[in-house]
Amino acid sequence: MATLYHVPLSPFCRKVRLCLAEKKIDVELIHEKYWLKESDFLQRNPAGKVPVLKLDGKILSESAAICEYLEEKHPTPPLMPKAAMDRFEVRRLVAWFDDKFHREVTENLLYERVNKKVQGTGYPNGTNVKNGSKAIKYHLDYMAWLLDHRRWLAGDAMSMADFAAAAHLSSLDYISDVDWNRSAAVKDWYAKIKSRPAFRSILADVVSGFPPPPHYADLDF
Ligand SMILES: N[C@@H](CCC(=O)N[C@@H](CS)C(=O)NCC(=O)O)C(=O)O
Structure with a gap:
């Protein structure tokens, strides 16, 4: 049994949870208040970040490295294509969401609206929220463009790139920050993955003080 130290709305933790679940690896989830920087946690990951996964007698950190390790140890069902160029495209898009989307959208919306309150670090900054609401439109349009050319984000098979994107979007959907009417292609893609x-x-995640909207868990949203 694996153990994942996580917080429910962290997109990086969600990506790892999706990879574990897709590969049918049972996991015990432990809520880690990483911002308290407790010494046990810092010993597990000196970088002070979640996710941290205990698996195969080792302690693993960094979500992309974890997901690639899971893929190598448990190749079925595959979340990476076989050809080198196709693998490149998956990695490019994982980085797109975990770097660019995270910085332009997730930090400005989720971290402003939820993390600041949960961690007691102040109130949402209106300019940041405005920037995040503007940036998500561009990202949804980019996803729509990709899905116009491919069945899944990185190609014709579902991959880690879809999980990276779905991890961010699901966290934002939890606070109703995704306009699913902007693109039918993106909505269909999310319905499939959801x-x-x-x-x-x-x-099934519920964060205290932030009840999810009814459409969040609805497969027919
Ligand atoms: N590159 C890391 C990013 C993980 C990350 O930034 N996690 C956030 C929570 S969503 C965190 O732990 N932040 C604490 C910090 O940056 O000190 C990964 O992919 O695992």
Whole structure:
């Protein structure tokens, strides 16, 4: 049994949870208040970040490295294509969401609205929220463009790139910050991924003080 130190709305933790669930690896979830920087936690990951995964007698950190390790140890069902160029495209898009989308959207919306309150670090900054609301439109349009050319974000098979994107969007959907009417292609893509058994635990998340909107767990949203 694996153990994941996580917070429910962290997109990096959600990406790892999705990879674990897709590969049917049982996991015990432990809520880690990483901002308290407790010494046990810092010993597990000196970088002071979640996710941290205990698996195979080792302590693993960095979500992309964790997901690639899971892929190598548990190649079925695959979340990476076989050809080198196709693998490149998956990695490019994982980085797109975990770097660019995270900085331009997730930090400005989720961290302003939820993390600041949960961690007691102040009130949402209106300019940041405005910037995040503007940036998400561009990202949804980019996803729509990709999905116009491919069945899944990185190609014709579902991959880690879809999980990276769905991890961010699901956290933002929890606070109703995704306009699903902007693109039918993106909405259909999210409906497909949301209905996978691997998504169940994420749809069951509840953060104290922030009840999810009714559409969040609805497969027919
Ligand atoms: N590159 C890391 C990023 C993880 C990350 O930034 N996690 C956030 C929570 S969503 C965190 O722990 N932040 C604490 C910090 O940056 O000190 C990964 O992919 O695992």
